[in-house]
Structure formats: C-alpha cells, structure tokens
Amino acid sequence: MKTKAIHFTAFGNAAIVQVSSEPLTSLPFLPAGPAIKSGGLIISELTASGSVGQLAALNKTADYLLLTDADVLTGAKQNRVVNRSVLLAPSARTVIGVSCVERLRWNYRSSSFSTPGSVADPNLRSRKAGTFSRMKPADETDFRDTQGEVWDHVSANLACEGVHSQTESYEELLQFRMQKAERAFPGCNPADGCNGLAVLIDGKVISADLFGNEESYRYYFPMLRDAAFTLSRPGAKKNQHEMHESYFRALEAIDEFSDALRHPEESHPGAGTLNMVETERLVGFSLIHGEEMIHNALFVRQEQSTKPFAD
Numbered sequence: 001m002k003t004k005a006i007h008f009t010a011f012g013n014a015a016i017v018q019v020s021s022e023p024l025t026s027l028p029f030l031p032a033g034p035a036i037k038s039g040g041l042i043i044s045e046l047t048a049s050g051s052v053g054q055l056a057a058l059n060k061t062a063d064y065l066l067l068t069d070a071d072v073l074t075g076a077k078q079n080r081v082v083n084r085s086v087l088l089a090p091s092a093r094t095v096i097g098v099s100c101v102e103r104l105r106w107n108y109r110s111s112s113f114s115t116p117g118s119v120a121d122p123n124l125r126s127r128k129a130g131t132f133s134r135m136k137p138a139d140e141t142d143f144r145d146t147q148g149e150v151w152d153h154v155s156a157n158l159a160c161e162g163v164h165s166q167t168e169s170y171e172e173l174l175q176f177r178m179q180k181a182e183r184a185f186p187g188c189n190p191a192d193g194c195n196g197l198a199v200l201i202d203g204k205v206i207s208a209d210l211f212g213n214e215e216s217y218r219y220y221f222p223m224l225r226d227a228a229f230t231l232s233r234p235g236a237k238k239n240q241h242e243m244h245e246s247y248f249r250a251l252e253a254i255d256e257f258s259d260a261l262r263h264p265e266e267s268h269p270g271a272g273t274l275n276m277v278e279t280e281r282l283v284g285f286s287l288i289h290g291e292e293m294i295h296n297a298l299f300v301r302q303e304q305s306t307k308p309f310a311d
Helices: 032-038 122-130 146-161 169-181 214-229 243-260
Strands: 002-011 012-023 030-031 041-045 056-060 064-067 072-075 078-083 086-088 092-100 196-201 204-212 263-266 272-276 280-289 292-300
Touching: 002 072, 012 204, 012 214, 012 243, 030 032, 030 214, 032 041, 041 292, 056 086, 072 169, 086 092, 086 214, 086 280, 122 146, 122 280, 122 292, 146 169, 196 214, 196 243, 196 292, 204 214, 204 243, 243 280, 243 292
Parallel strands: 030 064
Antiparallel strands: 002 012, 012 196, 041 056, 056 092, 064 086, 072 078, 078 092, 196 204, 204 292, 263 272, 272 280, 280 292
C-alpha cells in the first residue's frame, strides 16, 4: 500500500491529516447512510421484542453498501453504534453486531433506524476495537465486553460534559459537543485525491481511517472531521506538532498498521472478510473484498497514546 500525506488542518490541540492511499478498490460500493435516508437500506430490530446486540439490515438496492464502526443508528427501541465495519451485499438481509448507546430506553420510537449526521468519536471507537484484542493476557480479570466498554464511555463522557440525558443518550452528547463550540471549526473539506485521514491530539496519532474509494471518504469526511475537532481544547496549542511532523506521525502509524499480521474473523457478517490487526501499540481492523481494501480503521491503544511511535 502506497500512502501519501496531502493536507493538514489544526483546531486547538487536535489536528487531522488527509492522505491518499493506493490502490483503490475496483469493487463499486457506496456508503450506507444515503441509502438509509432514501429507504434503500432498512435497518430494524432483529425481532419485534428486540435484541440489544444485533440488528437486521435489509439492503434493497443493487449496490454493495458500507456501514462502518463509526456509524451511529438512532430510533427503534434504543440507539446503537455498529461494532465493526460491515459490507452489505446487494438485495440481501444481514444480521449486524451493534452496541447500545442509549442505556435507559427500551421502547419503540420508530419502526426502523435513521442516521443522525454524526459518528462515534475516536475514543469510543478505540474502546470498542480494544475489546476484540487477541493480545489480552489470558488471566486478565478486569476484561469487560464491548457493550460494557461502550456504556462506560457514554456515561463517563455525559458526566464529564455535564449533560443530563434521561436515557443516557450518546446522540445527545454529540449534539451538545457540536453546539458548545465557542468558535467555528476551520474551513476543511475533503482534499482532492484523498481517501483517508488520521486524527492527532497533542501532536500524537490516536486514530486513522482509510476507504477503498473516494466517494465513501467524501461522505464520511465531515463527520469524522467534526468527531475529531469536538475533542479539541480550543487554545491548547502548546503541544501541537507542525504540519510536516504530523505528516510523519500519521504515515508512520499507517505503515505500522499495514505491516502488521492479519487475523481473519470467520464469523463476520456481510460480504468480504474482516481481519483484526494489532501490534503492541495499535489495534484495529481491515475490511476487504477479495484482496481489495474496503475500510481500514486503526487506533492507538489508550495506554500508548502518550508515547510517540519513534522512541
């Protein structure tokens, strides 16, 4: 994989680096969000009584559709977040794995799910990915499953932000973070030729996403950008790396991810193959179709996030 850093934007102590990564996939696929809005993709509770950890996705279109681990789904009996990215085959029903992000609601608000126009923040995504790690010690006693990690994250962040939500809704937290921005985010659009971005906080990479085509990247870009910038502390620029240093850090993390061993998940739903990818410093996954990338997501383990890649 050949990757080049193209564009840099900073906001407070957060920054994003847009990258071009080749080769792109030859498989035509689309982001799932627009199909949800048009009715081409219907995501609903698995049964009438519901199942917290599973939803049914009915793709009524003739296209492959991508749902990512960042996608938040709102409505039905309670809001959810997709656990890991999945490629939905055309004209097919797929059972997808999700986690609840609205712990205190279990009643229908709608028959199916919609998308709120925002995505999960990098820290929540990282905590989810970490629960699938193969490198956890066998005798670890404080391991909590994905749902437990998600609930802990939502609850702690609601409390930290001082947001009172009757249903402990992550969507309300995201709305609050966007509304409280004291100044507008800097002008930042998808750069020409780019299909991925890395997020840095205090000059250190915390996550990166690469997409198999530019169309999916352009769809997810504004939501990933906002999710990154809402983590920023405006005015806290002291530890912010400059553009070229940020380029180096972003490409270094992506290279380490690309060189790491892959562990295929045999039971992953949908089309293609999902490979878990991890090193001592990183955890994430690579969703592929054949040998071609659909979506790669990497996260720096939180205990490693204060350490630079080059020691």
